[in-house]
Amino acid sequence: MQSLSGVPVRVCRLEDVKDESMVLVRVDGREYVVGKHNGRVFACDAHCPHRYAYLHRGHFNDNNIVCPLHGFEFDIDTGRLVKIKPWHNGNNWPEQDPEWYRSGDLRVYRVDVGEDGYIYMHV
Numbered sequence: 001m002q003s004l005s006g007v008p009v010r011v012c013r014l015e016d017v018k019d020e021s022m023v024l025v026r027v028d029g030r031e032y033v034v035g036k037h038n039g040r041v042f043a044c045d046a047h048c049p050h051r052y053a054y055l056h057r058g059h060f061n062d063n064n065i066v067c068p069l070h071g072f073e074f075d076i077d078t079g080r081l082v083k084i085k086p087w088h089n090g091n092n093w094p095e096q097d098p099e100w101y102r103s104g105d106l107r108v109y110r111v112d113v114g115e116d117g118y119i120y121m122h123v
C-alpha cells in the first residue's frame with residue numbers, strides 16, 4: 001500500500017472489523033487502529049498518547065476508547081482526552097505525580113468505506 005499525505009489508503013475489508021471491535025493496521029510502516037462502534041467506522045493512532053499502550057486491546061465506553069493500561073478515555077470522533085481514571089495507590093506510586101497524568105489527545109483520521117467493500121483511511 002502506498003500513501004501520500006491526505007490521500008486515502010486502503011487498509012482492510014469492512015468485514016474484517018467486527019461490530020464493537022478494533023483492529024491493528026499498518027500503513028507505510030506505521031500502526032493505526034481501525035474500529036467499528038455504534039455502526040460507525042473510525043480510525044486513530046495505534047498507541048495511547050499517555051504511555052503508548054496498544055489501543056485496539058481496549059474497549060468502548062459511550063463514544064470513547066478506553067485505554068487498556070490505565071483507563072484514560074479518548075473520544076473517537078475528536079480524539080480528545082475526555083476522562084482520566086483516578087488512582088489511589090498510596091503516596092509512593094508514580095501515579096500520585098501530576099506529571100504522570102499528562103497526556104496528549106489521540107490523533108484521529110477520516111475513513112471512508114468504498115463500494116469495493118474496503119475501508120480507506122486518510123493518513
Ligand code: FES
Nearest residue numbers: 048050051067070
Ligand atoms: S497508556 Fe493509555 S492511559 Fe496510560
